[in-house]
Amino acid sequence: MNQTASTIYIKEANFYLEVYLDPFNKRIRIDDYRGNTNLALEKAEELAREHQSEKLIMKARIEDTFSLYERGLQPEAVVDRYFLGSDAHFFSKFYTLERKKNEHWITENHMIQSIYQLDPPIDKPSPSKGYELKKATVNCAEELADLYRQVFQIYPTPLHDPEYVKKTMEEGTIYYVFFYQGKIVSAASAEVNSFYKNAELTDCATLKEHRKYGLMKIILIELEEELKRKGVYCSYSIARSLSFGMNAVLFQLGYKYRGRLMNNCYIYDKLENMNMWVKNLANC
Template sequence: MNQTASTIILEEDSFFLEIYLDPFNKRIRVDDYRGNTTSVIEKVEELVIVHKAEKLIVKVRSEDYFNFLEKGLQPEALVDRYFLGSDAHFFSKFYTPERKKNDHWITEDGMIHTIYQLDTTLQKAIPPKEYGLRKVDESCAVELAALYRQVFQIYPTPLHDPDYIKKTIKDGTIYYAYFYAGKIVSVASAEVNFFYKNAELTDCATLTEHRKYGLMKMILQELEGELKRNGIFCAYSIARSLSFGMNAVLFQLGYSYRGRFMNNCYIYDKLENMNMWVKNLANC
């Protein structure tokens, strides 16, 4: 099977579907749907069999919550105001026993509890003047890809490929990065959904030797500012559940925990659980 992810649109008499096929992570994600929810689920489960997916994720509108629950899917996470101000419930279903097993869940529950005890009034660190923050464009794609290769042995999207990064920028993804001695040392992006007016803050990476200055917090705040200037107030981020640092950064920036995806994607060095964090930028 081709390992390249792709988005497909399906339209029939009783429904419309926008589906993200993700063979690398052995999953299928329904990003949008309209029409008869029973037909929607039946069609998607046909695709699960065809593509040998192990996990299905559906972004469900609040009014359809019980329709999907009754069909055997279960809610894993929530994004407040995702659909032009209406909440999105991320429902999942697993298709192999192995994909539904996890040894880290209790540990990760404890981490969330610890993070919620953190002080959110701490003064932000100011990086030394040798560090410069700016928006980056396609000309930095090769350098960005090299940084992602260095930080992540495995990543759920092909950020190791400069051409993929160039495509994301053309499609509207915003990247900000810190430079040190002329080289990128920390980066994050905002993947914008212009139709539903939301954005995922993602692809966060900092070289190990530059992690003591709180660079990622500054980058995320800069991205938030640009989103607000563009009238986008629903921001969310999905962080590795075993990464205390990244989850703590999001909490201290005012994001709220909204659930956890079990065995969601291959990242860092294995299949991992991912935490959902959400922020309403209109309140800050």
Template sequence: MSKPTTIKKPSFSLELVMDDFNKRVRIESFRGNVIDLVNFLHEKASANIYEKLIVQARSTQWEELLKLGFELEGKLRRFFNGSEGYIMTYYYNDKRRTSSHWSVEQEILQNVIKKHIKPIKRDLPLQYQLRKATVDDAKALATLYQAVFPIYPTPMNEAKYVRKMIESGSIFWVTEYEGDIVSSASADLNKIFHHAELTDCATLPEHRSHGLMKHLLVKLEEELVSMGFYCAFSLARARSFGMNDAFYQLGYSYGGRLTNNCYIFEDLEDMNVWVKDLSQ
């Protein structure tokens, strides 16, 4: 995950990520004059390749953005040190705004939330082991992500990038099978607002029938709670029944869908928002 740049202007300040690969601008937080902020963002977008703005707004900000043409696509409970977060978006063309798989994704979501929540099996199958990853796992993790995702929104197929993430504080847990990493997930921490994104979820196809991801996510949750992080959220591919089901089964609440949010797997994809209050 790219780290934001702090920008300060006379009437506003913001934490900004210019995401060239996904052709979007993401604002993780802002303060000050909303009209001046939005004008600044439009200028940034029009001078470059950006097709979408994403603003993480507080409860006192989202309606001001709505009045300026933004859309509410997601809601995150306890996102800003316990207060609500709102994912507001703005599109610059019809193609980026239009989802070609919405009805299929709706059917997947309905099938997920109709399922009975089953207790998580306490023990992994024999020959599988869970452990926390270290910088020494960077190469093996990059190989895993290269094998699972032909396209990914961040360069997780590069060992140097994975190593940098771990060194900067991202938490990775992995599952090993006969000594090889076959599944992994991470938590990207925001130490200012005390929330964490559970992301980089990947399992090799031949190991997907054992519920490995749920065990990894539980380990990440336990570590987050021990650090005082009580808001966990994730963006799951809307066309992936398995990932959406994993979060639902773990008690996450559906918080909306981000249209054509990022390049992942094969192309631009819609991402479902899932959020959980870990203090409960």
């Protein structure tokens, strides 16, 4: 089976679907839809069976949620103001028992409670001496890919490939990086949806020996400021549910917890639950 993810657009007489096919993670995601919701869902499930997907995800509008319940989908997370100011409700349906099982759920619940006991949001920190923050260009693609290879043995998107990194930049994804002694040691990106005016902060990676300097907080703040300059105020990020550090960073930057996507994607060596964090940049 081809493991390359792709987006397809389906236009029928009574509905429209934008579908992200993700064979590597054995899932299908409905990123947008219009028209007859029941017919659109029918088609989405047909695609899930056709591609032998274990999980179907749909970014739904509040007025359509009853239709999703009726077809066996369940709510997992919310992104406030995703659709030009209207909330997106992430609903999912599982097609195998294994994909629905999880041993870490209670542990992850306790971790969220612990994170909410941390100190309140922080002011913008300053980088340590010797670190230089820059906006990445296509010339950085090779080195970015190398960073992601070092940090993530397995990752849900092919960031190990410099051509893929270049492609994301050409499609509007913004990367900021920290250089140390001329080498990229930390990076993150903002994947911008220019139509709905939202952005996902993602692809956060720092080499182990540089993680104690708070570089990621600085990068994420810089990405937020760039988004605001572009008129994008809905910012969200999806963090590994077992990563206390990354979830704590988002909380301390003012993000709010909005649910958990179960067995969502492969990172490191296994399927991971992912926590949803959301921030309204218009309030900053």
